[in-house]
Amino acid sequence: MAKAPKVLILNGPNLNMLGSRQPDVYGRESLDDIEKSCLRHGKDLGLDVDCRQSNSEGELVGWIQAAREGHSGIVINPGAYSHTSIAIMDAILAAGLPLIEVHLSNIHRREAFRHHSYVSKAADAVICGLGSQGYLMALDAMARRLIAEQET
């Protein structure tokens, strides 16, 4: 049987505060709850899911660069770095891996400064406004793509 494709799930700054951070906007689940659901769902889909969170732009860039070595795809919620980080966008372009951007909230219904994402310029797809379900949908799409690639 083919080896399960490895998918990196990255969460950016302040997402370690989920559960207690503005629950009206981001929901009541903790990051640990979300990561556990992603691991479970990934396993059901035949993916090997690897979850990491950092408040540091440089650390996220380093992980994206290193993903070329062992990962087949990336799901990222870059948090506020979505709106500011050319460095993360460039790292994604350099990595050349399938990448889906996720936001818990609908960034287009919020303040104008959240409407633009540098990461979206490098992403294959963007899911926003569906809360933690967005990560699971990103894994569904990633599985369809990566498992189809394995079969060809």
Ligand code: DQA
């Ligand atoms: C977020 C939206 C960003 O604007 C914000 O800075 C976050 C979370 C979301 O998941 O909705 O930290 O990425």
